[in-house]
Every structure is written in C-alpha cells, then in structure tokens.
Amino acid sequence: MAITIKKQTKKAYSSLSGFTLVELIVVISILAILGTIAFISASGYLSSSRDSKRISNAALIAKGFDIAFAAGTFVNTSKTSTGYNISLVGSGLTMTGYYGIINDTLLQSIKVMGNDTAVYDGFQEYRYGYFPNEKKYQVLATLENPENAKSAFILPSFVSQAFAASGAVGYAFIKGNFTATGEINNLVVDAAAWDTEPIGADGIKTFSGTETIVMGGTLALVPPTNVPEDGSCGTANGQLFTVTPTNNLCAVGTSTGMLDNGWVVNKWTWGCTGVNGGVDTSITSCKADLDTSVNCVFDTDPVNGKFGDGTTNYCTFAP
Numbered sequence: 001m002a003i004t005i006k007k008q009t010k011k012a013y014s015s016l017s018g019f020t021l022v023e024l025i026v027v028i029s030i031l032a033i034l035g036t037i038a039f040i041s042a043s044g045y046l047s048s049s050r051d052s053k054r055i056s057n058a059a060l061i062a063k064g065f066d067i068a069f070a071a072g073t074f075v076n077t078s079k080t081s082t083g084y085n086i087s088l089v090g091s092g093l094t095m096t097g098y099y100g101i102i103n104d105t106l107l108q109s110i111k112v113m114g115n116d117t118a119v120y121d122g123f124q125e126y127r128y129g130y131f132p133n134e135k136k137y138q139v140l141a142t143l144e145n146p147e148n149a150k151s152a153f154i155l156p157s158f159v160s161q162a163f164a165a166s167g168a169v170g171y172a173f174i175k176g177n178f179t180a181t182g183e184i185n186n187l188v189v190d191a192a193a194w195d196t197e198p199i200g201a202d203g204i205k206t207f208s209g210t211e212t213i214v215m216g217g218t219l220a221l222v223p224p225t226n227v228p229e230d231g232s233c234g235t236a237n238g239q240l241f242t243v244t245p246t247n248n249l250c251a252v253g254t255s256t257g258m259l260d261n262g263w264v265v266n267k268w269t270w271g272c273t274g275v276n277g278g279v280d281t282s283i284t285s286c287k288a289d290l291d292t293s294v295n296c297v298f299d300t301d302p303v304n305g306k307f308g309d310g311t312t313n314y315c316t317f318a319p
Contacts, residue, residue, distance in 0.1 A: 064107070086098065090209040095131045098131075099128070101127055102139070129178075129186075130187075138176030138186055140188040141173045142173065185210060187212065189211065229274060231253035233272060233281070234251045235248040236288055237287060240293075244258070245268060249286065250272035250286070252272060253274055254273050255272060257270055270283065
C-alpha cells in the first residue's frame with residue numbers, strides 16, 4: 001500500500017514541473033535574436049534619416065553655389081582661407097582655388113541661411129572645393145548607411161570612407177558641377193591628407209589631381225570641429241535708412257541690442273553675436289544713419305502754375 005501512495009505522489013509532482021534548462025536557453029536565445037534584429041532595424045532607420053538630412057543639406061549648399069555663380073555673387077571664404085589655398089595639378093591642367101570646412105560665413109554669402117546644426121551634425125563636417133576661375137565647385141558630406149548609396153540616384157558619386165575614430169565604414173557624398181577630367185578626379189581631398197600636406201611658399205597646398213577622392217577609395221575622417229567665428233557687422237552697417245533696418249544686420253551671428261538713439265548720425269546701433277564660442281561684438285559696433293536727403297520736385301510746365309519758371313515747386317525731407 002505504501003508503494004502505491006509513493007508512485008501517485010511522484011506522478012502528481014511531475015505534472016507540476018516547469019520549463020527545463022534547455023527550454024529556457026532556447027527561449028532566451030530566440031528573444032535575444034529578435035531584440036538584435038529590432039535594434040539593427042531601428043539603427044538603420046535612424047541612420048537613414050540622418051543621411052537624408054545630410055543629402056538635403058549638401059544639395060541646398062550646392063544650389064547656393066549655382067545661384068551665386070549665375071548672379072556673379074561673391075563667395076566669402078575668408079573664414080576658411082585667407083586666399084587661394086589649394087592647387088590641383090594634372091598633366092595638362094592646373095586648378096587653383098579654395099578648400100575648407102563649410103561654415104556660416106560661407107553659407108550667408110551664397111544666401112543659404114543655415115545654422116550650426118546644418119553645418120556640424122556631430123558625425124562629420126561638410127567640406128568644399130571651390131575654383132572661381134573655372135566656376136567649378138564640389139560639396140562633400142559623409143553618410144552612415146551604405147544602402148543610401150544604392151537609392152540616392154541623384155548623387156554623382158559615393159566613396160567608401162573609413163573612420164579613424166571608430167573604424168566604421170561610411171560613404172562620402174559629393175555634389176557639385178565638376179565632372180572628372182581623367183587628370184583630376186574630384187575637387188575635394190582626404191581631410192587627413194589635407195592636414196598633413198605642407199604649405200608651399202605661396203601659401204598653397206598642391207595635390208596631384210589623382211590624389212583627390214577616388215571612387216572606392218578610403219578616407220580618414222577628421223572629427224568635426226565647431227569652428228569659432230566672432231560676430232561681425234553685415235552690409236547694413238554704415239548705410240542710410242528712413243526706418244529701422246532689419247535686413248543684413250550681421251555677416252556672422254545674429255543681431256542684438258538694436259537701439260534707436262534718436263539722432264541723425266548713428267541713429268541706430270546694434271551688435272552681433274559670435275557663433276560656436278566666438279566673441280560677440282559690442283552692442284554699438286554696428287551703426288546706421290538716418291537718411292535726411294532732400295527730394296525736390298520742379299514744375300517743368302512754363303504755363304501751368306505759379307512756379308512755371310522752373311523754380312522748385314516743393315521739397316520733401318526723408319523720412
């Protein structure tokens with residue numbers, strides 16, 4: 001009788017048992033795989049979203065260059081170079097121009113009203129090659145997701161890029177109006193090569209045209225640096241106005257401390273903030289005068305009107 005009770009107890013105990021160790025390991029492994037897939041998918045989506053913004057930014061900057069060329073507008077490279085700083089040399093062709101990091105000063109000169117996030121996105125920096133004599137340029141941005149290279153048919157070229165900081169692989173997006181000549185591949189060079197190339201006696205760094213970015217070549221990424229720019233007055237400085245000026249107040253930064261002093265000379269004063277840690281101007285650095293010019297109308301009809309002798313009918317004073 002005791003044996004029968006023991007068997008029944010064992011059977012009842014067995015029916016209440018949980019997962020075995022093997023079953024738990026299998027379930028945990030499946031969950032881990034599903035979590036990894038979800039993470040990769042989310043990461044890919046976020047990187048594609050960031051890349052879309054970079055493509056848009058580079059295209060916008062390129063459009064600004066196109067408009068500047070068409071209008072004959074001055075492209076201000078003063079904050080990236082004090083003058084011509086790069087020469088690209090082929091067997092029968094030499095191009096001399098500007099190369100540097102795109103910043104707010106350059107953007108404003110080509111009427112692209114960006115901000116710090118449009119120029120520095122924490123992952124890379126936008127660079128440019130600009131050759132005014134040939135009216136050629138290229139804008140370089142770096143993408144994270146290689147899949148974007150397959151779908152972004154509007155891009156003239158993508159270049160494999162190895163990042164020195166993380167060892168990851170990215171893709172360089174080149175947008176511009178220059179087509180490879182066989183002697184010069186592109187107008188942008190490897191950032192690391194730029195930093196190590198010595199400056200010639202003429203202040204220019206010279207590269208062979210075949211040293212520029214090549215399709216499939218690798219590049220070392222120089223971590224982005226938010227270049228400080230001191231605030232500076234815009235073209236409104238020193239001009240005459242009949243009302244408070246509102247446009248072109250600052251070449252770098254945003255206007256601050258606009259004040260109507262009530263005078264004719266220096267009627268309005270204001271300052272400009274620095275960007276990326278640059279120095280602000282004083283709030284009276286920029287000035288504009290009241291336009292007090294005289295506008296006179298003459299009666300040119302010798303018959304009609306008592307001022308028919310050609311003397312002044314009336315004068316108005318601005319404003």
